[in-house]
Amino acid sequence: MNGAILQQVFVVDYVIQSQMCGDCHRVEAKDFWKAVVQVRQKTLHKKTFYYLEQLILKYGMHQNTLRVKEIHDGLDFYYSSKQHAQKMVEFLQFTVPCRYKASQRLISQDIHSNTYNYKSTFSVEIVPICKDNVVCLSPKLAQSLGNMNQICVCIRVTNAIHLIDPNTLQVADIDGSTFWSHPFNSLCHPKQLEEFIVMECSIVRNVKRSAGAGMISKKHTLGEVWVQKTSEMNTDKQYFCRTHLGHLLNPGDLVLGFDLANCNLNDDHVNKMNSDRVPDVVLIKKNYDRTKRQRRRNWKLKELARDRENMDTDNERQYEDFLEDLEEDEVIRKNVNIYRDSTIPVESDTDDEGAPRISLAEMLEDLHISQDATGEEGASMMT
Numbered sequence: 001m002n003g004a005i006l007q008q009v010f011v012v013d014y015v016i017q018s019q020m021c022g023d024c025h026r027v028e029a030k031d032f033w034k035a036v037v038q039v040r041q042k043t044l045h046k047k048t049f050y051y052l053e054q055l056i057l058k059y060g061m062h063q064n065t066l067r068v069k070e071i072h073d074g075l076d077f078y079y080s081s082k083q084h085a086q087k088m089v090e091f092l093q094f095t096v097p098c099r100y101k102a103s104q105r106l107i108s109q110d111i112h113s114n115t116y117n118y119k120s121t122f123s124v125e126i127v128p129i130c131k132d133n134v135v136c137l138s139p140k141l142a143q144s145l146g147n148m149n150q151i152c153v154c155i156r157v158t159n160a161i162h163l164i165d166p167n168t169l170q171v172a173d174i175d176g177s178t179f180w181s182h183p184f185n186s187l188c189h190p191k192q193l194e195e196f197i198v199m200e201c202s203i204v205r206n207v208k209r210s211a212g213a214g215m216i217s218k219k220h221t222l223g224e225v226w227v228q229k230t231s232e233m234n235t236d237k238q239y240f241c242r243t244h245l246g247h248l249l250n251p252g253d254l255v256l257g258f259d260l261a262n263c264n265l266n267d268d269h270v271n272k273m274n275s276d277r278v279p280d281v282v283l284i285k286k287n288y289d290r291t292k293r294q295r296r297r298n299w300k301l302k303e304l305a306r307d308r309e310n311m312d313t314d315n316e317r318q319y320e321d322f323l324e325d326l327e328e329d330e331v332i333r334k335n336v337n338i339y340r341d342s343t344i345p346v347e348s349d350t351d352d353e354g355a356p357r358i359s360l361a362e363m364l365e366d367l368h369i370s371q372d373a374t375g376e377e378g379a380s381m382m383t
Contacts, residue, residue, distance in 0.1 A: 023080065026080065032066070032080070033066055033067070033078040033079060033080065033119070034079065034080055034081055034082060034118075034119055034120065035078075035079045035080075035081065035082045035084065035085035035086075035119070035120040035121070035122070036076055036077065036078050036079070036085070036119075036120075036121050036122070037076070037077040037079070037085050037088050037089060037092075037122045037124060038074065038075075038076050038121065038122065038123050038124065039052075039074045039075045039076075039077070039092065039124045039126065040073055040074035040123070040124065040125050040126070041073065041074060041125070041126040041127075041128060042073065042125075042128040043128050043129070043130050043186070044189060044190065044191075045130045045190050045318055045321075046315070046318050046319075046322075047130045047131050047157075047318065047321065047322050047325065048096060048126055048130055048131075048157050049074070049075065050318075050319060050322040051096075051157070051158075051322070051332065051335075051336075052092075052095065052096055052126075053303065053304050054301060054302075054335070054336040054337065055095050055335060055336075056091075056304065057302050057303075057304065057337065058335065058336065058337050059091070061087075061088060061091050062077075062304055064079060064080075064084040064087075065077050065078060065079060065084075066078045066079060066080055067306075067307065068304055068305065068306035068307070069306060069307045070306045070307065070308045075306070082118075082120045085120060085122055086122075088122075089122050089124060092124050093176075094159060095158070095159055096126050096127075096157065096158075096159065097126070097127045097157070097159065097160055097161060097174075097175055097176030097179060098124050098125060098126045098127065098176055099124075099125055099176060099180055100122055100123060100124040100125070101122075101123045102120065102121070102122050102123075103120070103121050103123070104118040104119065104120045104121070105118065105119050105121070106118055107119055127157070127161060127176060127179050127180075128185065128186070129154055129157060129161050129179075129184075129186060130154065130157060130186070130190075131154055131155065131156050131157055131325055132153070132154065132155075132190070132193075132284045132285065133153075133154045133186040133187075133188075133190075134151065134152070134153055134154075134186065134187045134188055134258050134260075134282050134284075135151075135152055135153075135154060135163070135184050135185070135186055135187065136150050136151055136152075136184060136185075136187055136267050136269040136270045136273070137150045137152060137163075137182070137184055137269065138150075138182050138184065138269055139269075139272075140182065141174075141178075141182040141184070145163075145172040145174075145214060146170060146172065146213050146214025146215075147213055147214075148163075148165050148168075148170050148172060148214065149165045149167050149168065149277070150269060150270075150273060150277070151165075151166075151167075151187075151260075151277075151278060151279060151282065152164060152165050152166075152172075153166055153244070153282060153284065155171075155329075156329055156331060156332060158331070158332070158335070159175070160173040160174060160175045160176075161173065161174040161175075161179060164217055164220065164244050165244075166241075166242055166243050166244045166279075166282060166283070167242045167279075168207055168209070168213070168216070168222070169207070169216050169217045169220050169221075169222050169244055170213060170214050170215065170216055170217075171214070171215050171216070171217045172214055172215075184269065185267060187258070187260070187263075187265055187267055187270065188258045188260075188263060192258060192259075192263065193256045193257070193258065193284065194229060194231070194256070194257060194258070194259055195229070195230045195231075195254055195255075195256060195287060196227035196228060196229055196230065196239075196254070196255050196256070196257055196281070196283070197227065197228055197229075197230055197233075197252065197253070197254055197255075198225055198226075198227055198249050198250065198251055198252060198253045198254075198255060199225075199226040199227060199228055199238060199251060200225065200226040200251060201223055201224070201225045201226075201246065201249045201250060201251060202223065202224050202225075203221060203222070203223055203246050204222040204223060204224055204242070204246070207222060217244065220244040220245070220246070220247065221244075221245075221246035221247035222242065222243075222244065222246050223242070223243050223244075223245065223246025223247075223249060224240070224241075224242055224243075224246075225240070225241060225242075225243055225246075225249060225283070226238050226239070226240055227239050227241065227255065227257070227281060227283070229259070230254070239259075239261070239280045239281040240280070241257075241279050241280060241281045241282065241283065242279070243282075243283040245283055245285070245286060248286045249283075249286065253286060253287075254286070254287040255283050255284075255285070255286050255287055256283070256284050256285055256286075256287050257281050257282055257283040257284050258281065258282045258284065259280070259281055260278060260279060260280060260281065260282060261280035261281065285328070288324075288355040289355070290320070290324075292355070293324065293327070293355055294320070296357070297323070297327075297341075297344070298340065298341050298344040298345070299338050299339060299340055299341055299358055299363050300338075300339050300340075300341045301323075301336070301337075301338065301339070302337070302339065326338070326358070327355070327356045327357055327358055328356045333358065333362060337364055338358060338362060338363050338364065339363060339364050340360065340363040340364070
């Protein structure tokens with residue numbers, strides 16, 4: 001009244017109650033998901049999955065996943081949104097040869113606001129070919145790849161299947177669409193690898209190339225070898241074959257290979273081939289002392305945090321095979337983050353038997369937040 005102002009002082013108490021938003025609450029529930037990417041590969045070896053796991057870690061594609069579940073023949077990635085799942089599928093298409101199918105299931109709907117709630121599923125199938133598999137191509141596909149021989153060896157699987165002809169060193173890359181148009185299977189199971197000893201080895205200098213031949217590998221050397229099974233040393237039975245490992249083999253070396261002469265091959269393409277065109281033995285890789293390689297390995301890899309179930313007993317052996325492949329193939333190493341293991345000292349190479357190793361220049365330092373740059377305990381942060 002008459003311009004008078006009334007004031008009063010009082011205390012206001014604010015009570016802060018922390019509360020999650022709806023999306024975060026569903027994420028913490030663990031079992032909630034709106035999209036799942038099911039990655040499958042119909043093989044008995046998981047080399048391609050171990051390689052894919054390292055690619056996912058390197059490019060951070062696992063950051064949007066709610067949960068990763070490992071089952072017998074693949075991985076399941078769960079997401080809170082369909083867009084994150086689609087991004088994962090696109091990443092898989094660029095990194096491994098695969099195909100996918102998408103489906104969705106109606107969970108609930110609101111007819112008044114015309115809104116629908118779906119759960120989406122993306123089923124991704126990776127080609128059933130792994131590194132070190134022996135394959136038989138169809139005649140039409142072999143001719144289109146530069147008149148290759150039908151019996152080839154898979155030397156690596158990246159975004160394409162890389163094949164080499166052990167008779168001519170001719171190489172070819174097969175992408176996913178080409179594979180599904182002209183499918184082929186692995187002839188032998190990885191457990192069918194047998195150990196041979198090299199009795200005689202000679203380098204083939206001049207190779208006759210057929211008309212329209214494709215590219216020749218510069219990293220391999222063609223060799224003609226006589227080998228004998230280590231399990232048949234009490235006999236005089238030897239096998240003759242050509243191999244792409246001529247630059248690695250010397251008389252007395254141990255090598256792993258497939259015995260096609262005494263193997264029951266159940267493949268349509270092989271059954272139609274002339275028996276003279278099928279080699280008796282296909283050599284895959286040189287065999288080194290595994291225990292010595294494990295003891296000298298001064299590096300490690302990171303793994304995805306995932307739920308495991310129905311684990312096989314030979315998973316450790318398969319993972320050890322993948323680590324040896326990384327040491328032997330520098331092309332695959334370029335796509336993998338390798339970390340130095342400080343618990344294992346660096347040894348000299350004086351007693352090395354020639355087994356391939358990863359140099360220190362290719363390794364990364366494993367960063368721990370509790371340490372500073374010198375490796376000592378980090379000081380408290382300044383504000």
